[in-house]
Amino acid sequence: MLPAARIRQAAAALRAVDRLDKLCLIAFLLAQGWAAASVVLVPILIESHPVALEVLTAGVPSMVGAGAFVHAGRADLVSSMCAPLLFWPLIDLASWWLGVRFGPRVVSRLVVHRPRIRQFEIRAEGVLDRRGLWAVALAPYVPVPTAVIYAAAGWRRISLARFVFAYVAGMVTRCAIAVALGYAYQSSAVRASRAAGRVGVRVLLGLLILALTAWLIHNGLRWLRPAARGFDRAKESALGTDGCDVGPEREQM
Numbered sequence: 001m002l003p004a005a006r007i008r009q010a011a012a013a014l015r016a017v018d019r020l021d022k023l024c025l026i027a028f029l030l031a032q033g034w035a036a037a038s039v040v041l042v043p044i045l046i047e048s049h050p051v052a053l054e055v056l057t058a059g060v061p062s063m064v065g066a067g068a069f070v071h072a073g074r075a076d077l078v079s080s081m082c083a084p085l086l087f088w089p090l091i092d093l094a095s096w097w098l099g100v101r102f103g104p105r106v107v108s109r110l111v112v113h114r115p116r117i118r119q120f121e122i123r124a125e126g127v128l129d130r131r132g133l134w135a136v137a138l139a140p141y142v143p144v145p146t147a148v149i150y151a152a153a154g155w156r157r158i159s160l161a162r163f164v165f166a167y168v169a170g171m172v173t174r175c176a177i178a179v180a181l182g183y184a185y186q187s188s189a190v191r192a193s194r195a196a197g198r199v200g201v202r203v204l205l206g207l208l209i210l211a212l213t214a215w216l217i218h219n220g221l222r223w224l225r226p227a228a229r230g231f232d233r234a235k236e237s238a239l240g241t242d243g244c245d246v247g248p249e250r251e252q253m
Contacts, residue, residue: 021101024094031091032147051075054083058171060178067182080179085171095147096163099154107155128156136166140174 038057045053050065063084069075111118128135132153139149153163 024097027094051083058084058088063178064182067179068186071183092150095150096154099151103155132158133166137170
């Protein structure tokens, strides 16, 4: 292959990688926004379309509702188990890829002149190097955003095959436990899931109100500062004008 052709091939490969990075980042951001907004769908669909809710949210309440539908004969067990794996694994793979591509760069910027973060990074490196597969498999069960754990797995260069194996194991076990709970407790489990969904909606609305209030206060203060400065300048100029007017009158007196 000619050098010019190799250069063109390398440039095309770089453009493709950059395009893939952008697509992964956009998909990741949209998915995180959708994950927060989809809490509203839980009280609406939990009693009528829990399998569809599994596809949309892949949350535990939807899996519990699907288990109750399996017990009532209104849903299939295989579809209830596979529904959460139709859409969200692609987003989680995007999180892993972003960790592979940008993890070292982001971490190196975070630890600059921050010894505590540097110590935390060293501990995290040790844990992920020793127990990275367990961290990915147990990500759905720990009170940490799963996207952070999956991105950290990419940061520590856990291979794609090992990541997929641990990810599928964790998701399948979580789905099996949630569906089994819904199958065993049926209507009471669905009521509990609906109540949890309502609590989530209220929490989301409260966070939105707090964020909006903080934004209004911040922007209000930013808008008031120039007005206050303009008022102070006008006051100073008025006082200076008064002083200039009074001076000649005193001289005449």
